[in-house]
Amino acid sequence: MVDKLPMDSTFVVITLPPHEVCSALPVEMPRPRAEERTRGDVASGGEAVHRRTVMERAELELSLxxxxxxxxxxxxxxxAVFDGIMRVLAEKLSMERGSLVLLDDVSGKLMTEAALGLTPEEISRGTYEVGEGITGTVVQRGESIVVPDISADERFLNRTKARPIQPGVATSFICVPIKVESRTVGALSVDKRFVDMDTLKADQRLLETLTAFIGQALKINELVTQEREEWLAERRDMSASLRGKYKFDNIIGSAPAMLDVFDTIAQVASSRATCLILGETGTGKELIAKAVHYNSNRAEKPFIRVNCGALTGTLLESELFGHVKGSFTGAIRDKIGRFEAANGGTLFLDEIGTIDTGLQVKLLRVLQEREFERVGDNRTMKVDVRIIAATNLNLQDEVAKGTFREDLFYRLNVVTVSLPALRNRREDIPRLIDFFLDKFNAENGKGLRKISKDMLNVLVRYPWPGNVRELENAMERAVVLSRGDSLTEELLPTSIRAFAQQGRANMASEGMDSLTKRLADQSINEFELREGQIYDMVIRQVEKALIEKALDRCHGIKIKAADFLGINRNTLNKKFKELGLEGDDGAEASAENKAN
Incomplete structure (x- = not known):
C-alpha cells in the first residue's frame, strides 16, 4: 500500500493567467528503501508486482x-476549467460520471456547474439544499464522504436519475468538498466502478488535492472579478465625468463662428461619420474631437489620440497598426496598434496632413474596409473605429501639390468642422481668462480674483498667433509668478508686453497727431481775422494750459512739473515770465517738503 512506503515529496506548480499567480501543492511519491532495493533482487514475484502497481499509481496521479x-x-x-477537469478525470481515473456543484449566492442552493456522463435533463435535476443527501452533507460539514456501493447506502439520493442499478456491479461514489480559504463553497463528486478500498481511499486523497487546486482557482476568479468590477465602476465614473466635462454647454464660445461649430458637432456626434477638424495651431481641435466622442454612443469606449506629426515611416505605421516580433529592427515583441486599442471607440489622428503618401494608402483601406494587417504579419484584423482627423494645413492645397491623396481627402472630408482663430472671436477672451484663472488658482493653491484693467485690455487686443493655447500659457505664467492679490500686465510674457508698449506708443503718436490737426483747424477758423497773430496766440495758449495742468498734476512742484513736461527747470522758469504766470516759491518749497 502507498501509505506504508517511504515517501518523497514533489510539487505540482499551477500558473493561472493573467496575473501569474502560482500555486504549488506537494504530491508524495513512493521511494523504496535501500534494504528494500536489495531485497527486491530476490523478492518474490508477488512483491515485485505490488511495487510495480504502487509506482504505476503514483505515475498516474502525477500525470493527472x-x-x-x-x-x-x-x-x-x-x-472551461471545470469541463476540462471532468475530461481529465474521465480519461485518467476511469470516472463513469462526475459533477461539480457550487453554492449559489442568491438561492443558497447547490447548483451543478459542470458534469460528465449526464444528459442536460439529468444535470438540471442536480440541485441540492445544503445538508440534503450526500452532496449537501459534504458541503454542510466540509468533510469528504466515500460510498463503496451506492446501492447499499440510504443516504444516496440519485437525484439526477443517471445511475441505473446493475445486479452484481458495485458503483462507488466519492464526494469531496471544495473550499475557498476556510469556506466550503461546493463539492466535486465522482462515480466509478468499485475495485477495492485501498484504491477508493487513494482516489479520495487525489480528489482532495484536486479540489484544493479548484478552490484556489475560484479564489483567483473572485479577485479578478472584483478587480474587474472595480475597474468597470471607475471607468463608468470616469466616463460620466468626461461626459460632463465635454458637454457642449461647457465649451466656452459665444462668437458666431463658435456657435456654428457647436451646431455642427451636436448633429454629427451621434453618427458614425468621419470628421475632419480644421484650424490653426492652438485653436482647440482635440477639445472638439473629445466633445464629439464623449457625446456619442461610443463614450464608454476608448478615445485614443495619435500625433501623426511626431512619428514617420515604419514607426508611425507600427504605432497605428501594431507589429509582430522581428518585423523590423527594435521589434523585440508583438505590439498592438492604436486602431486595435481604439476598437469600439474613437481614434483621433492629429496633424494628419503630415502622413507620407505610402502610409496614406493603408489608412485609406482602414477607412473603407475597416481592416488592416500588423507590420510583418499577414493576418487581417477587423476593427470598429470612428475616425476624427485634424490638421492646420489646407489639405486641398496639399492635394494640388501631390503630397496628400485626393481619395483620402474625400474619405476624411465627410463632415468638416472649421475652428476660428482666437483673434476672430475676441468676445470670448474675457470668459476664457476667467476659466484659466480658476483653473490655475486651483492647481497652484492661490486665490487671485482681480485682473488689472490695463492687463485685460492688452489680452483682448493682442492678436494671439498661438490662439487659445498661448492664452492658457500666458495665464498660467501670470498666476504662478503673482505675489499680490491681483494680476497685472508686468506678469505677462515679454512678447505680449512688447506688443502692449508698442500699441501705447502708436496710440500716443496717433493721438498727438490728431490733437495737433484739431488745434490747427480750430485756430485757422477762429482767428482768421487776426492774420499774422495766429501762431503766437495759439502757441502761448497751449503752452500756458500745459504748464498749468502740469503744475496741478505735480502739486505745484516746479521741478516735477518740468520733468513731467520733458523740459529743464530753467526753461520752465523762463516760460513763467514769458507767459505771465505767477509762482510762489515758498508755497512750492512747502509742497515739495510735504511730498517728500
Missing amino acids: LNDISRVLGSTLDLH
Missing part, C-alpha cells in the same frame, strides 16, 4: 495533476 495544472493555467473561464 500535471494535466489538471495545464487546464487551470490555460484560461480564467471557470466553465
Whole structure:
C-alpha cells in the first residue's frame, strides 16, 4: 500500500493567467528503501508486482495533476476549467460520471456547474439544499464522504436519475468538498466502478488535492472579478465625468463662428461619420474631437489620440497598426496598434496632413474596409473605429501639390468642422481668462480674483498667433509668478508686453497727431481775422494750459512739473515770465517738503 512506503515529496506548480499567480501543492511519491532495493533482487514475484502497481499509481496521479495544472493555467473561464477537469478525470481515473456543484449566492442552493456522463435533463435535476443527501452533507460539514456501493447506502439520493442499478456491479461514489480559504463553497463528486478500498481511499486523497487546486482557482476568479468590477465602476465614473466635462454647454464660445461649430458637432456626434477638424495651431481641435466622442454612443469606449506629426515611416505605421516580433529592427515583441486599442471607440489622428503618401494608402483601406494587417504579419484584423482627423494645413492645397491623396481627402472630408482663430472671436477672451484663472488658482493653491484693467485690455487686443493655447500659457505664467492679490500686465510674457508698449506708443503718436490737426483747424477758423497773430496766440495758449495742468498734476512742484513736461527747470522758469504766470516759491518749497 502507498501509505506504508517511504515517501518523497514533489510539487505540482499551477500558473493561472493573467496575473501569474502560482500555486504549488506537494504530491508524495513512493521511494523504496535501500534494504528494500536489495531485497527486491530476490523478492518474490508477488512483491515485485505490488511495487510495480504502487509506482504505476503514483505515475498516474502525477500525470493527472500535471494535466489538471495545464487546464487551470490555460484560461480564467471557470466553465472551461471545470469541463476540462471532468475530461481529465474521465480519461485518467476511469470516472463513469462526475459533477461539480457550487453554492449559489442568491438561492443558497447547490447548483451543478459542470458534469460528465449526464444528459442536460439529468444535470438540471442536480440541485441540492445544503445538508440534503450526500452532496449537501459534504458541503454542510466540509468533510469528504466515500460510498463503496451506492446501492447499499440510504443516504444516496440519485437525484439526477443517471445511475441505473446493475445486479452484481458495485458503483462507488466519492464526494469531496471544495473550499475557498476556510469556506466550503461546493463539492466535486465522482462515480466509478468499485475495485477495492485501498484504491477508493487513494482516489479520495487525489480528489482532495484536486479540489484544493479548484478552490484556489475560484479564489483567483473572485479577485479578478472584483478587480474587474472595480475597474468597470471607475471607468463608468470616469466616463460620466468626461461626459460632463465635454458637454457642449461647457465649451466656452459665444462668437458666431463658435456657435456654428457647436451646431455642427451636436448633429454629427451621434453618427458614425468621419470628421475632419480644421484650424490653426492652438485653436482647440482635440477639445472638439473629445466633445464629439464623449457625446456619442461610443463614450464608454476608448478615445485614443495619435500625433501623426511626431512619428514617420515604419514607426508611425507600427504605432497605428501594431507589429509582430522581428518585423523590423527594435521589434523585440508583438505590439498592438492604436486602431486595435481604439476598437469600439474613437481614434483621433492629429496633424494628419503630415502622413507620407505610402502610409496614406493603408489608412485609406482602414477607412473603407475597416481592416488592416500588423507590420510583418499577414493576418487581417477587423476593427470598429470612428475616425476624427485634424490638421492646420489646407489639405486641398496639399492635394494640388501631390503630397496628400485626393481619395483620402474625400474619405476624411465627410463632415468638416472649421475652428476660428482666437483673434476672430475676441468676445470670448474675457470668459476664457476667467476659466484659466480658476483653473490655475486651483492647481497652484492661490486665490487671485482681480485682473488689472490695463492687463485685460492688452489680452483682448493682442492678436494671439498661438490662439487659445498661448492664452492658457500666458495665464498660467501670470498666476504662478503673482505675489499680490491681483494680476497685472508686468506678469505677462515679454512678447505680449512688447506688443502692449508698442500699441501705447502708436496710440500716443496717433493721438498727438490728431490733437495737433484739431488745434490747427480750430485756430485757422477762429482767428482768421487776426492774420499774422495766429501762431503766437495759439502757441502761448497751449503752452500756458500745459504748464498749468502740469503744475496741478505735480502739486505745484516746479521741478516735477518740468520733468513731467520733458523740459529743464530753467526753461520752465523762463516760460513763467514769458507767459505771465505767477509762482510762489515758498508755497512750492512747502509742497515739495510735504511730498517728500
